[in-house]
Amino acid sequence: MKNLYTVAFYNLENLFDTKNDPKTLDDDFTPGTEMDWNEKRYNKKLKKLGQIISQIGYAETSHPPVLLGVAEVENETVLHDLINSKFLKSKNYGYAHFDSPDERGIDTALLYRKDYFEVLHKEAITLLVTNQEGIRDFTRDILYVKGKLENEIVHILANHWPSRREGVEATNHKRVAAAMKNREIISKITSENPQAKIIVMGDFNDDPISESAKTLSGTELYNPMELLLTKYSGSLNYQQSWNLFDQIVISNNFLQQHENFFQFEEAKIFNPKELKEYRGKFKGNPYRTYAGPHYLGGLSDHFPVFTIFSIKR
Template sequence: MLEPSTEKTNQYTFAFYNLENLFDTKDDPEKLDDDFTKDADRKWNDKRFRKKIRNLGDTIHQIGYQDILHPPVVIGVAEVENRYVLQELVASEALKHKGYEFVHFDSPDERGIDTALLFRRDYFKVIEKEAVTLDLRNEIGERDFTRDILHVTGILENHPVHILVNHWPSRRSGSETTAHKRLAAAQKNIEITTKIKANNPEARIIIMGDFNDDPTSDSIQHLVGTALYNPMELLLTKYEGSLNYRGNWNLFDQIIMSTNFLQQHGNNFRFIESKIFNPKSLTEYEGRNKGNPFRTFIGKKYLGGMSDHFPVYSTFTIKK
């Protein structure tokens, strides 16, 4: 008779969420944040800020909860103005008892929006952190200021893991005319991962972010061509994505990983699946935008929603 297995498997989710302009209400003369003050057209006041914090906290707590009954162990975020808004977020009613802390650096982005990493301190231990500058230049050699790449090295159940949080240059001036900027961002991620692997060929790496490109775009294909796996390639369809622009779905928000998460045998830290978190509570419930992410603003019109992006997440198992 076989003895019952004593092996225990824990499940964790890693998530990413673009928080859509999580600004405080104060005017910072060093940033282009004038739209997010009480006297601006958007009338960004404390009441609206508190509602957004509450909405985002509730959403983060729910990500992946139906799968493993726990909120994400780590979650990369984009479009946060400063440490203050992150402090308020982790102190929100839904998150304050979950032990979230965060890693954040001020970036040179002209709008003052940064990336950050939230993590549950009882499970994930940060051992190193750095902001990696993405040095972009325009046609006359002037600096094009954009978000840094946040590189956090941490330990989850004795397993070291490198996490790169990205928010690549936007398509605002047109996807083709700005494509070279995202290719440069992809190349910078490749440089970081190459350096990591030079020190440890077996390093586990997760690259997450709002890439402002889809899984099939040249920049993402260039990135995953370097022994990385993108489980999100199959998630973008005609009917589903992480954001919707003029009636068309995109999947700019992605979680990409090193292939050692896929190994079947002798692998105690394995990738299981990736999903878009898009329950009805995060969508617009009527009108021409029905089913789209329920955003905070559309233009200057206040809607009071969470974000113009859906979060994405990946589930992993660790065998004790």
């Protein structure tokens, strides 16, 4: 007997509540500003996100993701509201989350279905990076969760690496540093258990062929996303060119065939028509919530990515 499970990652594009947090730069996402983020728009996004999340991997496994890493969530409030939205409230999701030092107040989190997954340990691991002047860039922490799926132990690292905003080359060292920090965490895990099953997921702000992603994978990890980025598809589109910043990377032992009860099966981009621009020059691109200050009403400027795993009994 073989049970199939979906493990996914989704950048939710600025999932903010409507309240102003004086400690972060969230002012744009409040009512009465140029963007006019309000309760109606917030609730619409929550409902539609819940509907999409419930469908990720459903065709392959017949149920929603057992694990879903998310990026660009403001706080526990939005996570609570998301898992209690119309299409998710019956799925019994919990979440692992810590507030990060990111200046805008956006964090990573891991949603998990409590009927299938038990959290054994969770922690936020600080990523210390600096800009070219040597000043600290307050970016997102790495979320580490150790848990049990059926009776299989799995280690998950959820990431949102520093952006390319100041230029790809000028910021490359930050993402390489993020990759090295993940490798440091992985080394600690495998020093305690060389056979540990590890999943690294996130918005890397780099493609699978980039230096940072190659640094992360090394020889110990397999990146199935390398095969998914083409001239015609990715998880986000910038200036009419596809990127695959959203990635799920796994330890090589998920690929072993002999006496391996917890196996990797496949990786995919989830991009149904409901998530795409349906007309104009951006047709086929992710249908985003905002373009600059202009409200479009879509869900995210990223498509989710997902992997399927099997557990044999």
